[in-house]
Amino acid sequence: MGWAGFLLxxxxxxxxxxxxxxxxxxxxxxLAPGDIQQTLLGxxxxxxxxxxxxxxxxxxxDPVAVQYLRWLGGVLGGDLGxxxxxxxxxxxxxxxxxxxxxVLTGYGTLLAALIGLPLGVLGALRKxxxxxxLVVTAGVVGLSAPxxxxxxxxxxxxxxxxxxxxxxxxxxxxxxELWHLTxxxxxxxxxxxGMLLRxxxxxxxxxxxxxxxxxxxxxxxSAPVVLGYAMRNSLVPVLTAxxxxxxxxxxxxxxxxxxxxxxxxxxxxVDSVTFKDVPVVQAxxxxxxxxxxxxxxxxxxxYSVADPxxxxxxxxx
Amino acid sequence: xxxxxxxxxxxxxPRFPLAVPLALxxxxxxxxxxxFAPWLVPGATAQDLMTGISMPGPGHPLGTDxxxxxxxxxxxxxARTAVPGAFAVAAGSMxxxxxxxxxAGYFGGWTDTLVxxxxxxMFSLPALLVAIVVAGVLGGGYGLAVAVLVVLFAPTDTxxxxxxxxxxxxxPYVEAALLKNLxxxxxxxxxxxxxxxxxxxxxxxxxxxxxxxxxxxxxFLGLGVPAGSPDWGRTLADNRTQLLANPWxxxxxxxxxxxxxxxxxxxxxxxxxxxxxxxx
Numbered sequence: 001m002g003w004a005g006f007l008l009x010x011x012x013x014x015x016x017x018x019x020x021x022x023x024x025x026x027x028x029x030x031l032a033p034g035d036i037q038q039t040l041l042g043x044x045x046x047x048x049x050x051x052x053x054x055x056x057x058x059x060x061x062d063p064v065a066v067q068y069l070r071w072l073g074g075v076l077g078g079d080l081g082x083x084x085x086x087x088x089x090x091x092x093x094x095x096x097x098x099x100x101x102x103v104l105t106g107y108g109t110l111l112a113a114l115i116g117l118p119l120g121v122l123g124a125l126r127k128x129x130x131x132x133x134l135v136v137t138a139g140v141v142g143l144s145a146p147x148x149x150x151x152x153x154x155x156x157x158x159x160x161x162x163x164x165x166x167x168x169x170x171x172x173x174x175x176x177e178l179w180h181l182t183x184x185x186x187x188x189x190x191x192x193x194g195m196l197l198r199x200x201x202x203x204x205x206x207x208x209x210x211x212x213x214x215x216x217x218x219x220x221x222s223a224p225v226v227l228g229y230a231m232r233n234s235l236v237p238v239l240t241a242x243x244x245x246x247x248x249x250x251x252x253x254x255x256x257x258x259x260x261x262x263x264x265x266x267x268x269x270v271d272s273v274t275f276k277d278v279p280v281v282q283a284x285x286x287x288x289x290x291x292x293x294x295x296x297x298x299x300x301x302x303y304s305v306a307d308p309x310x311x312x313x314x315x316x317x
Numbered sequence: 318x319x320x321x322x323x324x325x326x327x328x329x330x331p332r333f334p335l336a337v338p339l340a341l342x343x344x345x346x347x348x349x350x351x352x353f354a355p356w357l358v359p360g361a362t363a364q365d366l367m368t369g370i371s372m373p374g375p376g377h378p379l380g381t382d383x384x385x386x387x388x389x390x391x392x393x394x395x396a397r398t399a400v401p402g403a404f405a406v407a408a409g410s411m412x413x414x415x416x417x418x419x420x421a422g423y424f425g426g427w428t429d430t431l432v433x434x435x436x437x438x439m440f441s442l443p444a445l446l447v448a449i450v451v452a453g454v455l456g457g458g459y460g461l462a463v464a465v466l467v468v469l470f471a472p473t474d475t476x477x478x479x480x481x482x483x484x485x486x487x488x489p490y491v492e493a494a495l496l497k498n499l500x501x502x503x504x505x506x507x508x509x510x511x512x513x514x515x516x517x518x519x520x521x522x523x524x525x526x527x528x529x530x531x532x533x534x535x536x537f538l539g540l541g542v543p544a545g546s547p548d549w550g551r552t553l554a555d556n557r558t559q560l561l562a563n564p565w566x567x568x569x570x571x572x573x574x575x576x577x578x579x580x581x582x583x584x585x586x587x588x589x590x591x592x593x594x595x596x597x
Binding site for chain 1 (some may be wrong): 332334386438441442443444445446449450451453454455456526530533536537538539540550553557560561564567568570571572574575578579582586
């Protein structure tokens with residue numbers, strides 16, 4: 001099977017999943033307790049006019065399937081609806097907060113990779129020694145610790161105790177903003193670093209045990225060259241971890257943004273969920289669905305770049 | 318920990334010698350706190366607004382929180398909210414995962430495809446985010462959050478069990494049972510399943526850890542336990558604006574979640590490794 005077929009098949013699968021989940025996201029409106037009308041009205045007064053306007057605006061008198069298609073059409077055309085809580089267009093609210101969340105998760109991912117991968121390699125190279133034990137135990141703790149608890153402990157130690165970082169706020173200007181995002185990014189990175197560490201260490205340990213490594217060493221190839229071979233072959237499990245890292249980041253950013261009172265998409269999700277601002281929740285859920293689907297697709301494609309057997313019909317897992 | 322008969326250098330996941338006993342001790346402590354909290358700290362949630370928040374001092378080793386509640390008592394009582402929910406998630410997903418995994422691995426074919434497609438779909442969803450959205454919008458609180466997590470954690474167990482069943486499926490004892498014309502159900506539950514329990518149990522421990530963290534995260538966001546409950550996540554959320562007045566009200570529950578989850582993960586890893594080795 002060639003590249004085109006492979007890509008086509010995977011993309012079609014992803015599209016089917018996204019479509020399936022979009023129906024679930026639309027269904028949130030009907031799942032909310034109480035009457036839909038009441039949900040959509042929010043705190044506005046329920047007069048005959050507002051209700052009539054609402055029924056017309058959301059086409060509540062149409063069959064559900066038609067409503068879903070209309071909603072999907074609107075979403076595809078960039079119309080995400082209006083927030084019940086603020087009355088603003090949802091798209092504007094998302095656009096306003098998206099950059100901060102992207103910077104935060106990007107920063108967190110970068111830190112996680114910079115901490116997790118070298119430590120994983122170190123652990124594998126020094127397998128079984130004291131430094132390996134320390135690294136692995138630290139990884140388990142990082143993996144176990146919820147970002148909000150890590151975040152608050154960081155705040156207590158580094159912001160209140162040592163005074164190195166600001167406690168709350170977002171800062172003005174790029175450098176200051178980055179400074180304000182450092183503790184949140186570290187809190188976000190802890191779990192991901194633990195995950196990357198564990199996967200990369202396990203994969204590299206397995207590869208270093210293979211015959212080709214023994215052979216390469218016996219032929220007198222230098223240690224870095226041998227390590228390079230082994231690292232390339234341990235890419236597939238690390239890619240699996242990368243997919244998990246990104247989905248973990250998206251969940252983690254919700255907790256971290258709330259912990260550090262940062263106005264991003266995560267804190268918007270919590271506010272909207274608490275207020276039952278369904279249009280905003282739907283838009284965010286859909287955005288997350290798309291992001292996760294895209295990441296899974298990318299990981300799939302990356303698998304087959306790292307290991308051509310995947311594309312040629314063999315299984316990766 | 319090193320089991321007899323293997324050298325330290327061969328350990329897959331090396332640990333400090335005392336890590337597993339220590340983790341087990343932590344778990345015993347947490348379970349004991351959960352079981353006996355009403356007798357150990359009878360008035361844990363009693364508010365004392367006159368005292369308000371205060372630093373550690375006589376009578377209150379970890380100080381009091383915003384509502385004048387003793388932080389140490391809250392910590393002990395918090396185990397009672399943390400453990401049962403997470404246990405329910407681990408047990409529920411283990412049950413579903415075992416049934417589906419057994420069926421998928423044993424029957425193969427269409428059953429397998431269907432179950433594994435479902436598992437792949439569920440697996441690609443971030444459990445915590447789905448729980449936030451569903452539990453939040455439905456307003457179902459703690460019970461609903463537990464149910465959502467059961468459904469989203471089950472795929473992990475399903476995969477583990479299916480893999481283990483595939484390994485057992487063509488062993489002589491299964492063939493013998495088939496020749497004796499025993500029913501599929503009987504072969505699955507009486508013959509194959511006992512060989513899978515250990516692996517499944519190890520996976521349940523890891524789920525337990527993840528469930529504990531997820532549920533406390535939901536409570537932290539105000540979507541889990543009702544307000545006023547002595548939950549670790551909830552206590553953290555209630556006191557995070559009072560870091561200066563008594564940082565221990567935040568440090569103690571934060572460490573409680575981290576240490577408990579780490580202990581569960583350590584024990585889960587340890588079990589996993591032991592059973593994997595035995596299976597080989």
